[in-house]
Amino acid sequence: MDLYIVLLTFIGLAAFGMAWMPAITRKTGISYSIIYVCVGILIYQFFPDVFPNPDPVTNNDQAMRLSEMVVIISLMGTGIKIDRPFSLKNWATPIKLIFIAMMICIAAAAFLGFKFLEFDLASAVLLGAVLAPTDPVLASDVQVGPPNAGRKSETRFSLTAEAGLNDGMAFPFTWLAIVLAVGAAGESNNLINWFGYHLLYKLIIGLVVGYSLGKLVGYLVFRVSEKLKFLKTKDGFLAISLTLVVYGVTELLHGYGFVAVFISAFTLRHFEKNHDYHDELHSFTDQAERLLVAVLLILFGGSLVGGILNALTWKMVVFSLVFLFIIRPVAAYISIAFSKFHIKEKLAISFFGIRGMGSVFYLAFAFKEMKFEYVRELWAIVAFTILISVIIHGITATPIMKHLKENIERGVVSD
Numbered sequence: 567m568d569l570y571i572v573l574l575t576f577i578g579l580a581a582f583g584m585a586w587m588p589a590i591t592r593k594t595g596i597s598y599s600i601i602y603v604c605v606g607i608l609i610y611q612f613f614p615d616v617f618p619n620p621d622p623v624t625n626n627d628q629a630m631r632l633s634e635m636v637v638i639i640s641l642m643g644t645g646i647k648i649d650r651p652f653s654l655k656n657w658a659t660p661i662k663l664i665f666i667a668m669m670i671c672i673a674a675a676a677f678l679g680f681k682f683l684e685f686d687l688a689s690a691v692l693l694g695a696v697l698a699p700t701d702p703v704l705a706s707d708v709q710v711g712p713p714n715a716g717r718k719s720e721t722r723f724s725l726t727a728e729a730g731l732n733d734g735m736a737f738p739f740t741w742l743a744i745v746l747a748v749g750a751a752g753e754s755n756n757l758i759n760w761f762g763y764h765l766l767y768k769l770i771i772g773l774v775v776g777y778s779l780g781k782l783v784g785y786l787v788f789r790v791s792e793k794l795k796f797l798k799t800k801d802g803f804l805a806i807s808l809t810l811v812v813y814g815v816t817e818l819l820h821g822y823g824f825v826a827v828f829i830s831a832f833t834l835r836h837f838e839k840n841h842d843y844h845d846e847l848h849s850f851t852d853q854a855e856r857l858l859v860a861v862l863l864i865l866f867g868g869s870l871v872g873g874i875l876n877a878l879t880w881k882m883v884v885f886s887l888v889f890l891f892i893i894r895p896v897a898a899y900i901s902i903a904f905s906k907f908h909i910k911e912k913l914a915i916s917f918f919g920i921r922g923m924g925s926v927f928y929l930a931f932a933f934k935e936m937k938f939e940y941v942r943e944l945w946a947i948v949a950f951t952i953l954i955s956v957i958i959h960g961i962t963a964t965p966i967m968k969h970l971k972e973n974i975e976r977g978v979v980s981d
Contacts, residue, residue: 576617580860587856591707597960599704599922602860603953606867620868622930623945630930632865633923636858637733638827640702640923642809643851644730645831646844647713650723652832659720659902659915660727666901667894668732671698671919672739674893678885683947688750689940692743696929696948697889699736701922702729703859704956707963708918713835713844721911721970724902725918730832733924734772734825738765740928747936771821773829779812780833788838800843802850808834809851862923866952874949877942886951890958894919908974914966921948921955 580602587598609617622629650656672694679690702709709726741764745757783804791798809827816826835844898916905912925948933941 572616573618576864577857577861580864581857584856584860587860591964595961595964597704597707597956597963599859599863599956600960602863603867603870603956606864607871608867609864610868611871614872617868618865619872620865621872621874622869622926623874623942626930626933630927630934632858632862633927633930636703636855636862636923637927638809638813638823639806639851639855639858641730641733641824641828642805642831643848643855644702644709644726645828645833646805646835646848646851647710648723648726648730648832648835649710649714649839650727651836651839657727659724659905659907660731662901662905663724663728663898663915664732664735667897668698668735670897670900671889671893672736674897675885675889678888683881683885683943685940685943686750688743688747689938689944691746692740692929692932692938693944693947695736695739695743696925696932696944697921697951698739699732699924699928700725700729700918701920701924702726702733703855703924704922704959705729705918705920707960708914708920708967712848714840719911719970719974720907721914721967724915729920730828731825734769734822734828736924736928737822737824738769740932743938744932744936747938751937768820768822769825771819772816772823772825775816775819775821776812776826776829777833779808779815779826780830781837783808783830784834784837787834787843788841800846802846805831805847805851806854859923866926866949869949870953875946877946878950882943882947883950886947886954890919890921890951890954910970910974914970917966918959918963919955920959921952925952 583602584598587601590596590601591598606620610620619625654661672691675694675697676690679685679693680687683690683693685693705725708722709729710722738760742760745760745764786797787799787804808830812826812830813823816823834847895913895916898919899912902912902915929944929948932938938944
């Protein structure tokens with residue numbers, strides 16, 4: 567059997583089904599991520615040797631690149647659809663979730679990884695870093711809708727902005743784990759260099775490049791093309807082009823590309839906020855993202871029956887459940903406890919700490935950069951955590967968001 571033809575058919579069927587998945591989710595209240603993971607489980611259970619090997623342990627580079635691509639496209643779509651202009655007051659909730667809740671999550675997960683799971687320090691810090699960020703890819707059910715869609719709740723805005731920001735903010739702590747692993751291997755490590763280079767320099771480069779290129783493209787699209795009509799474009803793939811250029815330039819300058827992509831998307835959106843072209847850009851990124859997500863979720867389902875959970879122990883199960891249902895909700899609620907919006911919204915924001923493809927990327931990236939001691943154990947924990955998140959959050963997202971919409975009148979006007 568020609569593997570290439572099988573792959574074409576596989577991708578085509580996955581994409582074909584995804585065309586109806588948002589409507590099915592709205593009708594059934596079940597996230598399409600659950601459906602595609604189940605499809606992957608069934609396919610690899612009955613046809614294990616027909617499709618590509620889904621095990622990220624033996625295919626680390628492929629897992630890293632596929633998850634990287636879907637995350638950066640998702641970040642572009644996330645930035646484009648945020649209506650609320652940036653200010654410390656307007657963005658108070660996501661900023662608190664990043665600088666308070668996420669730090670608590672990293673510290674708590676690392677502590678439990680070191681003390682309870684008995685990992686070495688580098689592996690424990692890596693565990694905290696990869697699980698801390700909420701996922702922009704699998705969180706579409708709780709995020710804001712398309713650009714200029716009207717009133718948007720504090721819950722949806724906060725979860726969208728948090729997912730856009732914290733995927734990049736987790737990178738310095740992934741590098742911290744790598745630096746610690748280097749030190750454990752007997753090589754020289756320098757925490758001052760980590761702070762100056764991996765934390766400050768890379769973040770600053772990401773912010774500067776993202777803002778600059780977002781402004782530049784905004785000027786070309788909304789100013790130059792208005793004067794030179796022949797340059798006017800309606801092509802949605804400009805969003806994907808910008809994604810790749812911003813990510814590539816930032817990484818070449820050794821900055822954080824995730825940060826740059828989100829900032830560039832948000833900057834472009836607010837260059838000419840109410841322009842209809844944003845709908846086309848968002849639509850194209852959304853479709854491209856869902857195509858890649860369909861394939862990745864099937865592969866993830868395949869990895870679950872392919873042995874990725876073989877290293878899972880009862881301690882790891884307890885850790886994942888504690889992280890998802892105690893650490894994240896408590897940390898998030900602490901960070902926004904004194905914010906002036908409804909308690910139900912605070913509880914929803916705290917509960918929906920969805921884990922997904924960002925965690926896959928960070929783990930694969932760390933394993934590419936440095937050898938860690940607990941590779942299979944870390945993959946097992948992350949995969950199990952993502953699985954539980956997909957199931958629990960996938961089932962509860964639609965009814966909870968519907969309840970908030972019907973019972974909480976307070977919303978945020980996109981201005």
